Amino acid sequence: MTGAVPLNYQDVVTADLSSFTDVAKAWKKMGERFGELKADYARHVQGVLTNGNWQGEAFNAQQNNAAATAFEFGAAKAEALAIASLLTDAQTELTRLQKAVKELVADAEKKDYKVDSAGKATYVGYDNLSPQEKYAFQHDPDHTRLLADAREKAQGWTDQIAKAVKAVDDTDQSVKRALSRATNDVSMDGIGIGGFNTRAESDLAKAGKPDPEPGKKNGWVAETDSEASGPGVGTDTSGPNVGKGKLAEAEAHADLGRAKAEGTLTKDSTKLAGEAEAYAGAKASAAAGITNEGAEGEAKGFAGGEASASGTADAGPTGVYGRAETMAGAEAGVNVGAGTNGAVLSAEAFAGAKAGASAGADVGGLGVGVTAEGWAGPGAEVSLAGKDANGVWHFGPKVGLSPGLGGAVGFEFTVDPGKVVDTVGDAAGAVGDAASWAGDGIGSLF
Incomplete structure (x- = not known):
């Protein structure tokens, strides 16, 4: 039939x-x-x-x-x-x-x-x-x-x-x-793929199950997103904005092209995530601000091409992460700040080509990792702490110097405030459940 x-x-x-x-x-x-x-x-x-x-x-x-x-x-x-x-x-x-x-x-x-x-x-x-x-x-x-x-x-x-x-x-x-x-x-x-199937399922209910839905394989849920643009030029200025603590901000760019893609695979408490980004062109920006959390100022410029890729694998509160970056061109930047979230200090200047990688492990929002870069061109870099676009703080010294061939090495201690809060909340809930079960058990004895 x-x-x-x-x-x-x-x-x-x-x-x-x-x-x-x-x-x-x-x-x-x-x-x-x-x-x-x-x-x-x-x-x-x-x-x-x-x-x-x-x-x-x-x-x-x-x-x-x-x-x-x-x-x-x-x-x-x-x-x-x-x-x-x-x-x-x-x-x-x-x-x-x-x-x-x-x-x-x-x-x-x-x-x-x-x-x-x-x-x-x-x-x-x-x-x-x-x-x-x-x-x-x-x-x-x-x-x-x-x-x-x-x-x-x-x-x-x-x-x-x-x-x-x-x-x-x-x-x-x-x-x-x-x-x-x-x-x-x-x-x-046996003879390999293409022989007889010794694992053939004899139960119709199991063997005849429909194929997984698109984006969902064996319980894994997939989500992807991508965007691309260019070429284009533009400028943007704002400030001062006393209410938000922003004194001034300016940005200019001349893009040949930029592209970004990201995706996740999730199953229960396990999550795999990856992101890749590429850019070619020139851009410069400067900003300064003062809020009730502190003061921060930064200025940076870049001309050339750069690409990066990162990935994480989390199982509950435990995970591992890795990043890889490459750049060809010239860049310079400085970022200084101090406040309730801690101190930020980083400075760099480089011309040429460089590639680097970082890897580490994370438990409950607290992570430890190492980073290393190889440089071909003159440059220098020093950093003590900083916060990335996802709100994750990176602490740890990183120093690099290259008259011609050289690089930078360092270690990092990361703090993801949102993940720390979630972990503490889950732990508190587990303690509360355990206390409730213990109370019910003791009560049943009497």
Whole structure:
């Protein structure tokens, strides 16, 4: 009954499912025969050659090939028996659902509803009225309402029949998937991919499950986003804004192009995230501000091309992270600040090309990592602390110097305030639950 297009009403009510029994028996018999062949092969081929009279590289090669052949006999048995079981389950389930469709039609016909070849129900009870009864019905004050009621009930029967037909088609498609998967060997056992499937699933409910929805694989939920722009030029100035503590801010850019992509994979408390970004052009900015949290000022400029990629893997409060960056061009910048969030100090100047990588581990929002960069060109850099675009603070010295060839090394201690708060909240909740359970347990003793 499998097909590329959905089954219709006629397909369902006219299908002959009796052949499933014979086909299932044939597959079962074939599986048992493969088991006998494996036993015969092991006894009359593998066993005969292991008497010690033949040794060496040729013997070892032959035994490896013989072991693969014996494995495939066993895999063929497992695959054939699985298919036999799937066909038996398919006949049972499809027969039950086909019977449900036919019984539904029979019930409708008993109530004077005729079902056509497309599964559409129409009320024909009025056709059986005598001429006098038809005249009385046509002049009945409720004539219009009774006709509408009959049409509504007919549509109800039509919808029920369509739903029952769809249940048959869903199972039919499930059988198709199960049989296809049973004959698909993707393991390296035996002769490798493409042999018989020793892992064939014999349970139709498990083997026939629909494929994961787009963006969701085996429970993993995927989310992606990307953007690109350029070429373009522009400037932007703002301030002063005393209410927000911003004294002044200015930015100018001449972009050849920029692109950014990010994505996440999430399953329960496990999350994988990655981000990549590239830019080519020139940009410069300066800003200064004073708020109740402190004062900060920065100025930076860049001309050339740069790209970066980063990734994190978190399982609950524990995770690891890594970053990689590369740049060719010239850059300079300084960032100085102090306040309730701590002190910020970083300065750099460089011309040439450089590449770097960082890696570390994070527990509950507190992380420790190392960073290293290789430079080809004159430059210098020093930093003590800073906050990235995601609000994560990075503490730790980083020093670099390059007259021509050199680089920078350092370590970092990171603090993600939002993650720390979440971790503390989860811990507090767990402590509260534990205390409640302990109290309930103690109370039950008395």
